[in-house]
Every structure is written in C-alpha cells, then in structure tokens.
Amino acid sequence: xxxxxxxxxxxxxxxxTTAVVGGAGxxxxxxxxxxxxxxxxxxxxxxxPVTEDISKLEVGxxxxxxxxxxPVWIIRRTPEQLAALPSQDGRLRDPKSDNPEQQxxxxxxxxxxxxxxxxxLVGTCTHLGCSPTFRPELEPQPFDAEWKGGFYCPCHNSRxxxxxxxxxxxxxxxxxxxxxxxxxxxxxxxxxVDQGAA
Numbered sequence: 001x002x003x004x005x006x007x008x009x010x011x012x013x014x015x016x017t018t019a020v021v022g023g024a025g026x027x028x029x030x031x032x033x034x035x036x037x038x039x040x041x042x043x044x045x046x047x048x049p050v051t052e053d054i055s056k057l058e059v060g061x062x063x064x065x066x067x068x069x070x071p072v073w074i075i076r077r078t079p080e081q082l083a084a085l086p087s088q089d090g091r092l093r094d095p096k097s098d099n100p101e102q103q104x105x106x107x108x109x110x111x112x113x114x115x116x117x118x119x120x121l122v123g124t125c126t127h128l129g130c131s132p133t134f135r136p137e138l139e140p141q142p143f144d145a146e147w148k149g150g151f152y153c154p155c156h157n158s159r160x161x162x163x164x165x166x167x168x169x170x171x172x173x174x175x176x177x178x179x180x181x182x183x184x185x186x187x188x189x190x191x192x193v194d195q196g197a198a
Contacts, residue, residue: 048192054118055187062134064123067191071123071131072179074189081162082116084138084148091146092165094175103178106195112163112178114195120181121164127172130155136162151176 050067054074057063060081063074089095097108106114113119123131132151141147144159144167151160159167164176182195 050191051184052189052191053187054189059117060136062136065191067122067179072191073119073121073123073134075119075121075134075136075162077111077117077119077162078136079117080138081136081149082111085110085161085163088148088161088165088167091167092161093168093173095165097163097165097175099174101177102175104180104194107178110163112165112175114181114183118189119163120178120189120191122177122179124176125153125155125158125172126166126174126176127153127156127158127170132158132160132176 050065050072052063052065052074054063054076057074057076059076059078061076064071065074066072094102097103097112100108103112107120111119112121125132130153132153135141135147135152136149137147138149139147141152143152143157149162151162151164153159153172156171158170158172160172160176161167164178166172166175179191180194181189181191182193184190
C-alpha cells in the first residue's frame with residue numbers, strides 16, 4: 001500500500017539530478033587539488049625546470065628567463081661569433097673551461113654548449129652577482145680595443161667572451177655558469193634538467 005503513491009519517473013529524475021549535482025561537486029572539489037600538482041612560483045624559484053620555445057630566436061638574439069631566481073640567457077650565436085671564439089683563448093683566464101663547477105660535462109667544449117650556435121648561461125657575474133650587459137658586436141669597445149663580442153659588467157669592468165669565458169685581469173674569478181639543460185626537440189629547451197635525463 002505504501003508504494004501506490006510512488007512515481008517511477010519522478011524517482012529517476014531525482015536520482016539523475018542527484019548524480020549530476022554530485023558529479024559537479026566532485027569536479028569542483030578536484031580543481032584545487034589538480035592545481036596543486038603544478039609547480040608553484042616558489043617551487044619554480046627553488047629549482048623546478050623551465051621550458052622555453054626557442055623557435056623564434058633569431059641569429060644574434062638573446063632570450064632572458066628566470067630559473068631559481070636567476071636570469072638565464074639563451075643566445076643564438078652567428079657563424080662569425082663562433083669563428084671568433086678561438087682568437088680570444090690567449091686573453092682568457094680559463095679558455096678550456098677546466099673548472100668542473102662552471103658547466104656540465106656536455107658543455108665542456110670550446111663553445112660551452114650542446115649545439116654550438118645555442119649558448120645557455122646563468123646571467124650573473126661571478127664577481128659580485130651583477131648582471132653583465134650583452135655586447136654581441138665584433139668591434140672595438142671603449143673598455144676593450146680587441147673586443148670580439150661577449151658580456152661586459154659595468155659595475156667592476158669584468159668581461160666575458162661569447163662563450164661566457166672570463167678574461168684575464170678582471171675582478172670576476174671564473175667563467176659564467178652554464179646551467180643544466182637539454183633540448184626537448186628542435187624548438188624547445190628545458191633549463192634545470194641535464195641532457196640525457198628521462
């Protein structure tokens with residue numbers, strides 16, 4: 001007798017409505033949880049890898065991005081700039097990049113890079129942490145008559161060539177650092193993960 005007033009259509013409607021509202025509630029509750037899986041700004045500063053699209057980086061240009069709270073430079077060097085690198089060896093403090101703390105093993109070469117034309121450096125002077133200016137011109141400068149392009153720190157006159165190698169007789173003690181990095185493909189680079197890492 002109790003079942004005589006039950007409307008099966010109404011029961012299905014209420015069940016379906018409850019399921020939809022419950023599903024929407026679960027989805028709404030999941031959004032904040034899923035967003036916590038993304039690295040926070042604090043985590044990125046602490047060292048989370050940073051990916052950059054370099055497909056539009058033209059020859060002679062530089063991109064500046066942040067990794068671990070430091071500027072990282074990505075530069076596409078010209079063939080002329082690459083050809084000028086060996087001519088500076090006699091003027092450099094560490095031309096062969098023998099200090100293993102300054103670059104990963106895969107960047108211990110004349111160009112200090114995986115691909116010769118792409119240079120990746122931490123953009124802070126190794127003297128007092130200033131950010132040197134990018135001076136890519138292959139022509140004499142007021143601070144160096146034999147300049148073949150590179151980085152100049154106006155704070156204390158430290159100079160680095162276009163491989164980030166430090167010149168002799170300047171306050172900076174070591175070459176600019178090469179961070180760990182790898183190419184994800186021809187157009188994307190990841191800073192903070194070594195080449196060969198899965």
